[in-house]
Amino acid sequence: MKVFVNGAYQTKFGELWDKGLDDLMVEAGKGAVLDAGVEMQKIDAVYVGSKLSAWVMGQNHLGGLAAEVLGVNVPVTMVEAACASGGVAVREAIMAVESGRYKNVLVVGVEKMTDVSSEVVAEALMGAASSQERNAGLTFPGLYALMAREYMSQYGLKSEDLALVSVKNHKHGSLNQNAHFGFGVSVEQVIKSPMVASPLRLLDCSGVSDGAAAVVVSSKRNKKSVEVLGSGQASDSLGLSGRESLVEIKATRLAVEMATKEAGIEVEKDVDVLEVHDCFSIAEIMALEDLGLAEKGRGIELFWSREVELEGKRPVNTSGGLKACGHPVGATGVKQVVEVVKQLRGGLGERQVKGAKIGLTHNVGGTGATVVVHVLGR
């Protein structure tokens, strides 16, 4: 059965102190429904992806909140998978349409992160890691720093190389008016920025943002439709100590295998544009390798050759990625789909990838315990 994304909307990402979870859900939800050309009362079900609301806002049961503020009585279901909450919500909506129960399903990814102190956010984020990692005093920059150190040790990657990821994504983000950090940065700025968890510096890390994104998943094609060609999801040990390797994300390999097999495509051969999970600069390099675009240890060559830049043959993270667009965690996986849908429809102006026909989204929860990959085509 064919499934389509017919509507897509992203709010501005940023420090949105004048907006609550409800405001963001309404703006994104109504925006996507309008874009899909349906009425809210024709939506058969809603999925919400969110992670931190219990800790940060004292609110869970976001399904109930969404029902209230969107004014619907249909099934509303919240899914949580750390920073992959949005991607998993999209996948649940796709399967729900495939089940034959629904024709039009709204997916809203939403997060409020900036109304509390950074200590509270850091602690809340660590809910996505294992209890052993929490009890050891690790943070997410610390966990990814362990991976980065191992990677740099095995493959001789330098800090100047790592910096190229942030430089590219900020360059892309400077063309996105919805980006939280929509400014360019230089290699020198990155490698001289404050150390967060060695070897990761401030400008190697995604920031803390508020925001929402939404899509409408439908059983019928319309003029704006982008088709869901494949969907994959996989899991791995919650804690790093249970992984087979620190320099690859096994769940990415499994999820992309599932999604591309379903789509009948190969990433290297067929995909024109990608949004990948660059929560930290090292994560994007590992992701591109695990997705099949480079051999392990050689992902940095894609940056040296500039093929992943907007002007290159296969641009990655045209939205600015998590790094520059911002990373309101529950919204990110949905925003990736929004960005790819817009690229495939065309008309994105300065950041349009010319002639893009097939796009891929890659959304990671935690340090790789959950990964969701979608292949979209037009």
Place this chain on the structure above:
Amino acid sequence: MKVFVNGAYQTKFGELWDKGLDDLMVEAGKGAVLDAGVEMQKIDAVYVGSKLSAWVMGQNHLGGLAAEVLGVNVPVTMVEAACASGGVAVREAIMAVESGRYKNVLVVGVEKMTDVSSEVVAEALMGAASSQERNAGLTFPGLYALMAREYMSQYGLKSEDLALVSVKNHKHGSLNQNAHFGFGVSVEQVIKSPMVASPLRLLDCSGVSDGAAAVVVSSKRNKKSVEVLGSGQASDSLGLSGRESLVEIKATRLAVEMATKEAGIEVEKDVDVLEVHDCFSIAEIMALEDLGLAEKGRGIELFWSREVELEGKRPVNTSGGLKACGHPVGATGVKQVVEVVKQLRGGLGERQVKGAKIGLTHNVGGTGATVVVHVLGR
């Protein structure tokens, strides 16, 4: 497409201070898989229903934790819908099988509530209510007390009537070795128990428990299979102030309509046994009315006539319900399905409903913002 529940397992509910979320997920998950006669490595996906782990255990991303402790790399997805988390997880698993992507899906509902103070649990539970209700200082007993007062005022229900719900459910629970509160209580004990939120007394309220329950949802029938005849889910305003009525749960009416239409049955005519959401005594009376077993205001007559008792024509909450079996919130909706599956299979000994062919589960999130209903048959 037909979907079946092939495996079912419930852990003991109680103050399980020697067991963590991981232990409970493993016991329930492996128990259900064994009961279904499949191997864990043949499970195509896992759904986890849970509500409080972020607050109470500092842990979310339970999908990743489940993948780790169950030793699987398949898609694992956590859903949260307050006290309906378990029921929603079962519904997601059903739709996932219906999508054609999976043959065998494990659903685990799990909650740890007793490792922290009752103040922490009370605050965490209120995450399922609206911010207005939290800010007004309301608690869940307080919210249900508002409904109980309005109901008693409109229909002349007395405290002695309300007590009959708890007396029945404790009587049933005393026959369930997995029940947390497996002892009988008298009307006098109920109406003399300490006042929690007038008119609701201690023995009108479900308790605080740890526990887990699991089912295996499959596309193929086996000897133990119980068929999913219908599934319904509906939503309403998160806060009571947005509801059309305080004495009925609209989402129950919508969800049961959806589930029974799909099953092609009528509750009054066809259902032999029910597990309904008796978080407070008043909730069971309202539920039986909203499910279509009595006119509004006359639900208590089902208790006077004893037809909802084990020996009656249509027993309700043979497990002991949330009241006596216990209410580890994320586990409850799955446990309801486990109990009905066991009733339909037969062999439950003292609490077996003779000749039960069709059963119904009814799971409520918050004060009724989310309701899930399943109709099962054998």
